[in-house]
Amino acid sequence: MNEIDQLILELYQAEAPVAPSSEAIWRSVERLTGRSETGKAWRRPLPRRLAIAFVLALAGALALALFPTHRHSPSGAIPESASAAELLRVLADRGSPLPDVPRGSFLYSGGTRIILGGGTNAKGQNFNAFYRQDWELWVGRDGSVRSRTVYERKPISFPTERDRRRAKHYTEHVWGPADETTHSLRAYRAIFGMTPGALRRLPADPRALTRRLLVAGRSNSDERVSHDPLQMASMLLRAPIRPAIRVAMLRALATLPHVRRLPDETLAGAPVVAVAMRVRIHAFVGPGYLYYDHVLLLDPDTGQLIGARLVGRPRSGRPSAARDATCRWTWRQAVVPTIRSRPSAS
Amino acid sequence: MVENGTAVNNPTDAELLASSAEDTEAFRAFFERHYRAVWSFLAWRFGDSEADDACAETFATAFKDRERYDDGIADARPWLLGIAVNHARHHARRERKRLGRLACTLSSAPAGPSVDLDPRGRLAAGLLALDKRDREPLLLLALADLSYTQIGEALGIPEGTVRSRINRARRQLKEAIQE
Numbered sequence: 001m002n003e004i005d006q007l008i009l010e011l012y013q014a015e016a017p018v019a020p021s022s023e024a025i026w027r028s029v030e031r032l033t034g035r036s037e038t039g040k041a042w043r044r045p046l047p048r049r050l051a052i053a054f055v056l057a058l059a060g061a062l063a064l065a066l067f068p069t070h071r072h073s074p075s076g077a078i079p080e081s082a083s084a085a086e087l088l089r090v091l092a093d094r095g096s097p098l099p100d101v102p103r104g105s106f107l108y109s110g111g112t113r114i115i116l117g118g119g120t121n122a123k124g125q126n127f128n129a130f131y132r133q134d135w136e137l138w139v140g141r142d143g144s145v146r147s148r149t150v151y152e153r154k155p156i157s158f159p160t161e162r163d164r165r166r167a168k169h170y171t172e173h174v175w176g177p178a179d180e181t182t183h184s185l186r187a188y189r190a191i192f193g194m195t196p197g198a199l200r201r202l203p204a205d206p207r208a209l210t211r212r213l214l215v216a217g218r219s220n221s222d223e224r225v226s227h228d229p230l231q232m233a234s235m236l237l238r239a240p241i242r243p244a245i246r247v248a249m250l251r252a253l254a255t256l257p258h259v260r261r262l263p264d265e266t267l268a269g270a271p272v273v274a275v276a277m278r279v280r281i282h283a284f285v286g287p288g289y290l291y292y293d294h295v296l297l298l299d300p301d302t303g304q305l306i307g308a309r310l311v312g313r314p315r316s317g318r319p320s321a322a323r324d325a326t327c328r329w330t331w332r333q334a335v336v337p338t339i340r341s342r343p344s345a346s
Numbered sequence: 347m348v349e350n351g352t353a354v355n356n357p358t359d360a361e362l363l364a365s366s367a368e369d370t371e372a373f374r375a376f377f378e379r380h381y382r383a384v385w386s387f388l389a390w391r392f393g394d395s396e397a398d399d400a401c402a403e404t405f406a407t408a409f410k411d412r413e414r415y416d417d418g419i420a421d422a423r424p425w426l427l428g429i430a431v432n433h434a435r436h437h438a439r440r441e442r443k444r445l446g447r448l449a450c451t452l453s454s455a456p457a458g459p460s461v462d463l464d465p466r467g468r469l470a471a472g473l474l475a476l477d478k479r480d481r482e483p484l485l486l487l488a489l490a491d492l493s494y495t496q497i498g499e500a501l502g503i504p505e506g507t508v509r510s511r512i513n514r515a516r517r518q519l520k521e522a523i524q525e
Contacts, residue, residue: 028398
């Protein structure tokens with residue numbers, strides 16, 4: 001996308017309005033079309049065959065209503081023809097079995113990730129590279145956060161050939177502490193965009209929640225972090241939010257424009273469903289931006305987030321092998337009693 | 347696509363519009379498929395309170411004119427956005443007011459001597475100054491992510507004209523930002 005086009009998009013999206021439910025607008029469409037000449041088409045007497053089909057459909061709907069066990073079972077497949085919004089609403093209906101985090105307990109999230117980081121070589125040249133890390137996060141309702149990261153110092157791949165060449169003269173990347181515990185509300189806010197109290201008070205109304213997601217994303221002071229709503233949602237799902245908010249988050253994502261569905265896939269042998277959004281992130285080195293598809297991988301039975309990835313995309317033209325390098329996360333979650341404990345292996 | 351051995355149809359926009367003469371649910375499906383993109387395009391330009399009405403008007407017009415839709419074009423989004431742009435004329439005053447406000451707000455943001463003013467303020471002013479024939483194609487490209495061909499379909503102008511208008515608009519905006 002041209003730089004001017006990108007600035008225009010930012011300018012117009014500055015206030016980030018959230019689409020209302022389709023029902024309200026559809027009622028207006030019906031009212032407007034009913035008033036126009038086209039109203040005839042809506043009210044045209046049904047042909048006989050259509051009427052029969054309608055009666056049969058109505059009977060089917062009644063049967064489904066009377067025998068709810070015959071409805072879409074919680075573990076049933078979601079048709080691949082369903083849109084992202086439809087998919088997210090189905091997952092919201094299925095709900096998340098994760099219990100609320102009691103006071104004094106912690107929400108544990110952990111997994112493996114491949115991230116894009118930066119380094120400086122012996123000649124003082126900057127480069128981007130992908131690193132593998134094992135990560136764990138414990139978050140309490142009182143604002144306590146423990147973050148533990150075990151990382152491989154050697155990059156596993158590079159976005160471009162230039163990065164690879166520059167990394168040959170790489171000395172050592174300066175990493176932060178591998179195991180850090182903080183009770184600082186400022187640190188908490190820097191991670192989640194709000195205080196623990198504000199997290200608990202998040203609204204369960206999807207439209208209001210979407211507004212909060214977008215505001216929280218913009219209030220993050222680090223320009224180089226992706227502020228897309230999917231990123232904010234995945235961050236908040238790692239916090240001890242109320243179970244109702246976990247469900248509302250899926251409904252909130254269903255209202256966002258530009259969220260699309262990807263083909264179903266498997267993650268560590270388990271089936272997952274995927275939704276994606278195109279996002280733009282400041283390049284870690286040098287001016288300009290990197291473009292990615294931010295993909296969330298969700299458990300089709302519970303709607304729980306179990307993985308994510310950022311897939312590099314060329315700004316224009318044909319896909320490039322170098323840019324198609326991918327950041328990936330996988331994780332599992334559980335409520336644990338202490339900031340030092342982990343969930344059982346099962 | 348196949349689910350449980352049963353084929354699941356995913357009709358094209360043209361098929362939905364064609365069957366909407368007899369089947370109101372077909373037009374509802376068409377609406378559900380596109381309303382969010384149309385609403386967002388309108389909301390970004392005119393604000394969400396105006397977008398609700400303008401979006402409904404767009405789909406009402408689409409319903410009225412659905413028999414004129416070229417069924418050789420599978421994706422109806424350019425056609426819908428073309429209708430939305432026509433409706434946008436009624437809301438042009440609202441958009442000018444909105445851009446004017448953004449131009450003032452962003453340009454007067456606190457800035458130290460070493461910090462440049464927010465370029466978006468000058469961009470908003472530049473957009474206000476653009477000829478609307480140049481502005482519309484550019485906004486369809488930047489906000490709705492339409493291709494040059496699709497913009498031509500939406501506005502009923504040749505692709506070459508789309509390109510030249512967009513280039514002219516970009517050039518003028520670049521100059522406005524760099525002033």
